Amino acid sequence: MIKSLAVMTSGGDSPGMNTAVRAVVRRALDRGIQVCGIFYGYEGLVSGGDSIRPLHWEDVGGIIDKGGTFLGTARSEQFRTKPGRQRAVFNLLERGIQALVVIGGDGSLMGAHTLAEEWGEHVEQILKLHPDMIPAGEVPPLQVIGLPGSIDNDLHGTDMSIGADTALNHIIHAMDNLNSTAASHQRTFIIETMGRHCGYLALAASLGGGASWVLVPEEELELRWHQKMVSALEKSRHIGRPHQMVVVAEGARHPDGLNLSSGDIQKILSERLGIEVRVTVLGHVQRGGSPTAFDRILATRLGVAAVDRLLDEPDTLHRHMVGLVKNEVTATPLVEVVEKSQAVRQEVEKGNYIKAQELRGESFKNTLSLVKTLTRITPAQEKRDDGIVVVLTGGADAPGMNAAVSVAARCLLNQGIPVFGSRDAFHGMIRGDFIELDWHELVEWVNRPSSNIGTARFDFHDNDYDKISETILRRNIRGIIAIGGLGTYLRVAGLAGLRDRYPAFKIPMILVPASIDNNLPYTEFSIGSDTALNNIIEAVDKIRHTAGATRRTFIVEVMGRQCGFLALMSALASGAEKAYIPETGISLAELNLDVENLKRSFESGKRLVIFMRNEHSSYHYTTDFIRRLMEEESKGQFEVRTAVLGHVQRGGVPTAFDRITASRMGATAAFRLAEAMEKGQTGVEVIGLRGRGISVYSLADAIGEIDLKQGRPREQWFMRLVKTAASLAGHGPSGERT
Numbered sequence: 001m002i003k004s005l006a007v008m009t010s011g012g013d014s015p016g017m018n019t020a021v022r023a024v025v026r027r028a029l030d031r032g033i034q035v036c037g038i039f040y041g042y043e044g045l046v047s048g049g050d051s052i053r054p055l056h057w058e059d060v061g062g063i064i065d066k067g068g069t070f071l072g073t074a075r076s077e078q079f080r081t082k083p084g085r086q087r088a089v090f091n092l093l094e095r096g097i098q099a100l101v102v103i104g105g106d107g108s109l110m111g112a113h114t115l116a117e118e119w120g121e122h123v124e125q126i127l128k129l130h131p132d133m134i135p136a137g138e139v140p141p142l143q144v145i146g147l148p149g150s151i152d153n154d155l156h157g158t159d160m161s162i163g164a165d166t167a168l169n170h171i172i173h174a175m176d177n178l179n180s181t182a183a184s185h186q187r188t189f190i191i192e193t194m195g196r197h198c199g200y201l202a203l204a205a206s207l208g209g210g211a212s213w214v215l216v217p218e219e220e221l222e223l224r225w226h227q228k229m230v231s232a233l234e235k236s237r238h239i240g241r242p243h244q245m246v247v248v249a250e251g252a253r254h255p256d257g258l259n260l261s262s263g264d265i266q267k268i269l270s271e272r273l274g275i276e277v278r279v280t281v282l283g284h285v286q287r288g289g290s291p292t293a294f295d296r297i298l299a300t301r302l303g304v305a306a307v308d309r310l311l312d313e314p315d316t317l318h319r320h321m322v323g324l325v326k327n328e329v330t331a332t333p334l335v336e337v338v339e340k341s342q343a344v345r346q347e348v349e350k351g352n353y354i355k356a357q358e359l360r361g362e363s364f365k366n367t368l369s370l371v372k373t374l375t376r377i378t379p380a381q382e383k384r385d386d387g388i389v390v391v392l393t394g395g396a397d398a399p400g401m402n403a404a405v406s407v408a409a410r411c412l413l414n415q416g417i418p419v420f421g422s423r424d425a426f427h428g429m430i431r432g433d434f435i436e437l438d439w440h441e442l443v444e445w446v447n448r449p450s451s452n453i454g455t456a457r458f459d460f461h462d463n464d465y466d467k468i469s470e471t472i473l474r475r476n477i478r479g480i481i482a483i484g485g486l487g488t489y490l491r492v493a494g495l496a497g498l499r500d501r502y503p504a505f506k507i508p509m510i511l512v513p514a515s516i517d518n519n520l521p522y523t524e525f526s527i528g529s530d531t532a533l534n535n536i537i538e539a540v541d542k543i544r545h546t547a548g549a550t551r552r553t554f555i556v557e558v559m560g561r562q563c564g565f566l567a568l569m570s571a572l573a574s575g576a577e578k579a580y581i582p583e584t585g586i587s588l589a590e591l592n593l594d595v596e597n598l599k600r601s602f603e604s605g606k607r608l609v610i611f612m613r614n615e616h617s618s619y620h621y622t623t624d625f626i627r628r629l630m631e632e633e634s635k636g637q638f639e640v641r642t643a644v645l646g647h648v649q650r651g652g653v654p655t656a657f658d659r660i661t662a663s664r665m666g667a668t669a670a671f672r673l674a675e676a677m678e679k680g681q682t683g684v685e686v687i688g689l690r691g692r693g694i695s696v697y698s699l700a701d702a703i704g705e706i707d708l709k710q711g712r713p714r715e716q717w718f719m720r721l722v723k724t725a726a727s728l729a730g731h732g733p734s735g736e737r738t
Contacts (some may be wrong), residue, residue, distance in 0.1 A: 014163025158323025324692025
């Protein structure tokens with residue numbers, strides 16, 4: 001049974017590494033395991049001394065929102081040699097460390113695997129010189145678990161690596177800013193991203209940032225590739241978009257295999273288009289700053305899983321990396337991770353681009369295909385005259401709705417199908433109030449908040465169905481794409497249920513999930529939920545900045561209706577001590593225990609405690625009730641404040657995750673609807689995101705998965721993280737607050 005472990009960060013730093021270290025340390029301490037931190041990566045492991053020292057609960061407090069790694073990282077030439085690795089083994093033996101958790105890229109993980117493989121050999125040599133160092137027969141093999149830490153997202157065995165989401169958000173925010181000045185001066189900008197061997201950042205940024213062209217290492221360029229690019233940009237300028245964005249990964253290559261620089265592209269576009277072209281190399285700004293909610297949660301889940309795997313599988317020889325595949329934590333042998341990650345580079349070097357894309361995985365190939373589609377489509381020369389498609393955004397607005405509308409409409413317009421937006425959701429269907437969606441405007445919608453065609457919560461009256469039927473027939477509506485939350489699902493289900501009475505309703509309808517509450521069936525993430533989550537943790541981070549002022553408890557109320565996603569996940573991502581959610585409710589006994597824990601917490605020197613509370617977690621125990629209860633019981637020991645975040649949660653530009661999700665769902669909805677129209681199908685279907693895959697389900701099946709009384713799916717994947725959040729909160733391993 002493992003009694004001690006060490007954690008280290010190595011290679012290039014990435015946002016979320018601190019969060020991962022925190023998760024490893026606190027989960028290990030919570031389970032009674034001693035933890036050491038290795039400072040400055042493998043260099044510190046070889047040097048020993050003060051570079052390897054114990055970490056306690058409070059040592060990892062207040063670091064969850066910090067970028068980089070407080071353990072530090074450094075390249076180590078000493079570790080590359082056998083004598084250097086032998087000194088590393090000596091240092092681990094001297095401190096009784098039995099397991100190593102390494103957070104880094106493929107080079108770091110390969111180093112850990114090599115050390116573990118040579119462990120027995122080094123121990124034998126060390127014991128010849130120091131026979132009394134360890135009792136005979138008490139030298140178990142070194143257990144090694146790796147965590148993927150790389151902004152490039154280039155590791156096999158995980159869909160996302162720690163830091164990639166944060167880097168991606170930095171890129172699209174830069175693109176948003178550059179787009180403003182590009183539009184003002186009618187310029188074309190070339191944005192160079194990191195990704196020497198992997199085009200993920202460039203590819204995802206082009207999708208989330210609305211780029212006109214993208215160049216990545218994994219795609220083979222034709223001999224006259226530049227002519228296609230110039231032609232595409234020229235067409236775009238002629239149809240009304242004089243400013244362009246071209247995204248290039250630093251590892252992109254010419255057809256002959258030589259590196260393709262952003263300067264090369266600048267020269268080509270300037271000379272052939274006769275326009276002003278500027279280059280922006282984003283550089284190391286991509287790997288800096290506070291990690292996003294996604295990266296914090298990913299790092300937390302993987303850090304906890306690493307410790308649990310070591311302790312729950314004591315008879316297994318651990319040489320694995322834990323990663324996230326289809327939203328499930330999985331383990332992959334380190335050798336496989338390193339070999340397959342490096343194989344992509346080798347295939348690119350050989351010019352085997354198809355093989356390289358296959359090794360990247362299905363999600364990468366699908367994203368590449370979608371980006372190529374969106375950067376190459378243009379409005380059809382002639383519009384079809386056999387009917388129109390209506391797009392509506394219903395219920396409460398959600399960040400990313402505009403991106404879904406933009407992509408869905410452009411995919412349909414490319415096929416010559418006229419697309420209209422129903423103004424203010426179903427109100428437009430009743431009144432016949434539509435906005436013809438214009439290609440030139442749609443391109444600019446990807447990064448806009450809310451919904452440009454308007455949203456509205458709405459209950460049908462009997463005569464409304466007659467008006468909708470009349471509108472469908474009069475305007476020759478052949479299909480509907482409805483983007484919204486649970487209310488929108490139920491309204492569309494109501495229309496579908498009246499098809500016998502209203503034959504006009506017998507047209508294909510596609511629903512796209514968009515709700516910050518994330519309470520919809522058949523999808524793990526609905527459009528808008530990631531932006532809302534980031535808005536919340538940004539607010540909580542700012543509240544934490546007041547910790548030095550006085551001893552305070554904050555109760556932060558968030559939205560979510562009867563779904564605890566935002567409250568629980570924001571607690572996990574912000575390091576809050578607790579989340580009150582509707583799924584578990586609130587009891588008086590629980591509140592009494594929380595008050596006693598608060599008292600002990602402040603007695604031991606803590607200055608700030610944060611509780612997250614879902615708006616509907618309890619009818620009687622309201623946010624203000626809890627505040628008054630805790631304030632009364634504090635007896636002046638600490639202050640209690642509330643922060644009701646309200647509609648700030650659904651505001652602002654959508655995150656990269658929401659833009660990409662909306663784009664993928666919008667495209668899927670458009671292509672599925674066009675296919676149904678072509679085949680004369682009249683199904684009512686919903687789009688869902690599970691794992692990394694977009695799928696289509698029947699609306700009837702989706703409604704069957706909902707607990708209509710509670711207004712949420714019967715099964716919610718995030719509920720399995722309740723115990724994880726509790727174990728990492730402000731409790732020490734003894735259960736007392738520290």
